[in-house]
Amino acid sequence: MSKRLGLAAAFLSLLVSMLLIPAPAHAAVGLRVSGARIVEANGNAFVMRGVSHAHTWYTNQTSSFAAIKSLRANTVRVVLSGGRWPANGASDVANVVSLCRQNRLICVLENHDTTGYGEQSGAYTLDQAVTYWNSVRSALTGTEDFIVINIGNEPYGNNNVSAWTSATTSAISRMRSLGFQHLLMVDAPNWGQDWQFTMRDNAQAVFNADAQRNTVFSVHMYGVFDTAAEITAYLDAFRTAGLPLVIGEFGHNHSDGNPDEDTIMAQAQQRGVGYIGWSWSGNSGGVEYLDMVTNFNPSQLTSWGQRIFNGANGIGQTSREATYFGGGSTDTTPPTTPGTPSASNVTSGGASLTWAASTDSGGSGLAGYQVYREQGANDTLLGQSATNSITLTGLSASTQYQVYVRARDGANNLSGNSPTTTFTTSSGGGTGSCSAVGTVQSQWSTGYVVQVTVTNTGSVPINGWTVTFPVPDGHTIIGGWNTQMAISGQVATARSVSYNGPLAPGASANFGFQASRPGGDSALPGPYTCTPS
Structure with a gap:
């Protein structure tokens, strides 16, 4: 063979070998996974601090995006449906995307249709969820910098949980084959709580199934996570594995137990793990206590809202806006000081305030006000508002209030304090009264869980309440939450605690308890008698 022919053969051999080498996975764009972290396109770490908003049931509450942002969240998880509930088509999703961009929020879009598959009638499969995402793909093109796709909410109940791994890997692969380049989020089975550790133990295989290696895992922390040991052990497992995890839902209470929200938030902050609380407003079916604000009003924070937005390791203290929207900029110029607030419509339990608006010359724009x-x-802190006015509620009758206002810009710079205004709430002339209604959350042959809703039925605020109720013979209360409870014979007395005692007229709070009973006994406690204090 001549030298020329030998060189040609060698070149041909090299070319064939190059063609046989698999092409590298398409590099992720926009928000993406880097080790156990989520980073933006520029490589800056992004830690989610946000709440869920039930958009599919409340499509008219579009002002919620601005309200959530005004309370310093950097993320909102948006509930969508492909038909199990009121469907959100491409045009509606495009509007949601626009609201996310306008309000400088990273948005996690989730398909709620899959909730409790295998255990709850009507639940969709993950494959059906992918079909939904494909139907709204036109609204999501080019949004990888600020949109995360949570393929399906709590995609398995407690039945056939072992199928979660294959169903999830298949859904991820299909999303990529359809052209989605977004950061994907996948929820755990067991109604999101992964108490059988299916997601924990199979997370690496699921992650590897993503050709872009751009999937983050989401655990929902409710009653399963009621001790610090359980919370830290679960977070440790993902840290040890070097895999990305967020706490995609959690609350301060739940029908299946009392989650340790203080540890959840403290550990998330310590580890740089994102968290998304459930939920903004509009809860029903016995979990109304998970509302963060009353009637979608950001100035009417509930005790849970105060905790997650303004408490230790809360959103207000730890949230940082995505750099994609200007967060982490060099803006150090605070807004101008607001004008003196003016009080009007003063009642025994509330007042309306207005003030001259602040201006911002630092380039971040005004984000809201704090009163x-x-x-x-x-x-x-009495309340927060996105505008230069607010209606305060839950004030005490015949009480003097001296108030001032501060403005905050998008870079979290705070203005100076406005001049103060003093007003005194009226006596109201009404009487204090309250009611208590018990609802069985779950029961079995030898026990049950009850939630009691306490409502201020009077015309003036109350500062606390006491509920008494008879307990049937042979029944034993073995635990309670959101209350101080005492038992004398067969009579239980439940008293309010600091965060759920004060109630404005018409406002409600909740407490709960678990009890045991003799097998086969169907009796339940009650009636419930409420006395205000």
């Missing part, structure tokens, strides 16, 4: 009661070293 404080001046009390020396312990000033109290």
Whole structure:
């Protein structure tokens, strides 16, 4: 063979070998996974601090996006449906995407149709969820910098959980084959709580099934995660594996137990793990206590809302806006000081305030205002607003309030305190009264769980409440939450605690308890008698 022919043969051999080498996976764009972290396109770490909003049932509540942002969240998880509930088509999803962009929020879009598959009638498969995402793909093209696709909410109940791994890997692969380049989020089975550890133990295989290696895992922390040990052990498992995890839902209470929200939030902050609380407003079916605001009003924070937005390791303290929207910029210029607030419509339990708006020259734009009661070293946050007005509720009758306002911009710079205004709430002339209604959340032959809703039925605020009720013979209360409970004979007394005692007229709070009973006994506690204090 001549030298020329030998070189040609060698070149041909090299070309064939190159063609046989598999092409590398398409590099992820926009938001993406880097080790155990989520990073933006520029490589900056992004830690989710947000809440869920039940858009599919409340499509008219579009102002919620701005309201959630005004309370300093950097993320909102948006509930969507492909038909199990009111469907959200491509045009509606495009509007949601626009609201996310306008309000500088990273949006996690989730398909709620899959909730409880295998256990709850009517639940969709993950494959059906992917079909839904494909139907709205036109609204999501080019949004990889600020949209995350949560393929299916809590995609398995407690039945046939072992199928989660193959169903999830198949859904991820199909999303990629359809051209989606977004950061994908996958929920755990067991109604999101993964108490059988199916997601934990199979996470690496699922992650590897993503050709872009751009999937983050989501665990929902409710009653299963009621101790610090359980929370830290689960988070440790993903940290050890070097896999990305977010706490995609959690609450301060639930019908299946009392989650340890303090540890959840503290550990998430310590580890740089994202969290998304459930939920903004509009809960029903016995879990109304998970509303963060009343009637979608950001100035009417519930005790849960106060905790997650303004408490230790809360959203207000730890959230940082995505750099895609300007967060982490060099803006250090605070807004101008707001004008003196003016009080009107003062009642026994509330007042309306308006003030001259602030301006912002730092380039981040005004994000909202905070209203404080001046009390020396312990000033109290009374409410927050996206505009230069607010209606305060839940105030005490015949009480003097001295208040001031601060403005905040998009870079979290705070203005100085406005001049103070003083007003005194009226006596109201009404009487305090309250009611209590018990609802059985779950029961079995030898026990049950009851939630009790306490409502201020009077015309003036109350500062606390006491509920008494008879317990049937042979029944034993073995635990309660959101209350101080005492038992005397067969009579139980439940008293309010600091965060759920004060109630404005018409407002409600909840407490709950678990009890045992003799097998086969169907009796239940009650009636419930409420006394205000």
